[in-house]
Amino acid sequence: MMVERAMTPEAALGTPEGPDHLVLSEVGMTFGTLDVIPSLSLSVRRGEMVAFLGPSGCGKTTTLRMIAGLLDPTRGRISVGGREITHLPVHDRDMGMVFQSYALFPHMTVSQNVAFGLEMRRMAKAEIRSRVERALAMVQLGHLAGRKPKALSGGQQQRVALARALVVEPSILLLDEPLSNLDAKLRDEMRVQIRSLQQQSGITAVFVTHDQVEALSMCDRIVVMRGGHVEQFGTPNEIYERPATPFVASFVGRTNRLSGRVDPSGRLLIEGRPVAAEGRLPEGAVEVLVRPHRMSLRAAAEDQPVGLNSLPGVLTGATFVGDLIQAxxxxxxxxITVEQLTRRRSGLPEPGSAVTVAWEAGDTMVYPEGRA
Structure with missing residues (x-):
């Protein structure tokens, strides 16, 4: 998986530097005898978009439901803007939610769906009308205000759900895997639109996803979860380029694993050959991780690159995947797998050939063997 950015994620996304807005302090959830989330503490800044990312069963949806008030935490505190909301009911939390299923009322028009939350708050009709018009304009659906949900596409229904959540001007916007029901092209479009709307409104947003591309491309920071614990909380650049654990490195992007050893002098060796890496290395048996697209491949007989790590190997196969060849x-x-652009396909050695794999020292990630 490759996510290209014209500049660093922090600069491109304008990571908010404001005060903490949403704070979870030692929050935990136990179902029966099962400790789903032992203890979770983190803070989300005002105006920031944060993703909870992880595999099924890691605790990300449970965390979102506790923030929303749909689940009552077993322990710990949740506060928003300095106000504790740990045990407040859903309707007192000032939050907007967008669900995976959209949950639109089929018998209501688009404008009626968007207005529903305002009507429940007993706002004046003129104010409701004005807010609904602004919300629909924001998601570019003003021309469909009179339609019913069944007459809308999946992407349009998603935008109605967003407008309904934003129209009440909530303190926090919560999104529960909002793009999982859309096809690939619509997901790409909605990623851009959701992020744009969040930045325009300046709202604090938290969303749950198992899609690494969504998290990397949309958010200011990512919470990577596993087994109810936070493996790492950082910017997209930190998560991708400096993963804290082998699990983070493998879950967020693709990685190759090579067995190695760091001798008492601090030298990293793979198959007895010295390999350069940055930073202090753990002595003893280690796992060396390198991303496939950071590696290059050439025939063993060719001139080898100077100043790069290089290891000899045997080419065992190659798969054409459109823009890439996976060797x-x-x-x-x-x-291991080495990814090369399709235009190089003609120069790829035959399977069974002796080859050399090369990469830069800065792309070498080293962890003690057996570390999860």
Whole structure:
């Protein structure tokens, strides 16, 4: 998986530097004898968009439901803007929610769906009308105000759900896997639109996803969860370029794993060959992780690059995947993947050929063997 940015994620997304707005302090949830979330503490800044990312069962949806008030935490505190809301009912939390299923009322028009939350708050009709018009204009659906949900596309229904959540001007916008029901093209379009709306409104937003591309491309920071614990909380650049654990490195993007050893002098060796890496290395048996698209491949007989790590191997196969060729290479007892642009396909050696795999020292990630 590759997510390209014209500038650093922090600069491109304008990471908010304001005060903490949403604070979870040692929040935990127990179902029966199962500790789903032992203890979770983190803070979300005002105007920031944060993703909870992880595999099924990691606790991300449970965390979102506790923030929303749909689940009562077993322990800990949740506060918004300095006000504790841990045990407040949903309707007293001043939050907007967008669900995976959109949850639109089929018998109501688009404008009636958007107005529903305002009517429940007993606002004046003129104010409701004005807010609904602004919200529909924001999501570019003013021309469809009189339609019923069944007459809308999936992307249009998603935008109605967003307008309904934003029209009440909530303190926090919560999104529960909002793009999972859309096709690939619509997901791409809605990622851009949701992020744009969030930045325009300046609202604090938290969303749950298992899609790494959504998290990397949309948010200011990412909470990577596993087994009810936070593995890492950082910017997209930190998560992708400096993963705290092998799990984070493998879950957020693709990685190759090679077995290595760091000797007492601090040298990293793979198959007895020295390999350069940045930073202090843990002594003993280690796992070396390198992303496939950061590696290059050439025939062993060719001139080898100077100043790069290089290891000899045997090409075992190649798969055409459109814009990339995924070449599999065996190095000692490990098999890795090297991704090269399609235009290089003609120059790829035949399977069974001796090859050399090369990469920069800065792309070498080293972890103690056996670390999760």
């Amino acid at each position: 599999t290479v065996r190095i000692g007892g490990d098999e």
